[in-house]
Amino acid sequence: MTVSQQVGQEMSNKAVSSGKVSAGEVAERVFSAIDNDSFYIYSHPQALTNVASRMEAIVGMQQPPDPFKDRPDVGQRLRQMLRQEVK
DSSP states (O other): OOHHHHHHHHHHHHHHHHHOOOHHHHHHHHHHHHHTTOSOOOSOGGGHHHHHHHHHHHHTTOOOOOTTTTOHHHHHHHHHHHHHHHO
């Protein structure tokens, strides 16, 4: 596995572990969305802030925002890992 793949995996693991949403909770949200005729189902609604920032940048034709703005320590560590791969 390359360092880039490791970074991607670490980011995914962090996202999943930080939310700590059980399969039962996800199932409940899915059934609720179906009952309410909702198109989108948010298993981790706390992540919507980052989604909104990203979409605003796209619509405004701006550079994407830093996804690690609220966790600079994580962003710095992942950037260092990626730089090591390039060398």
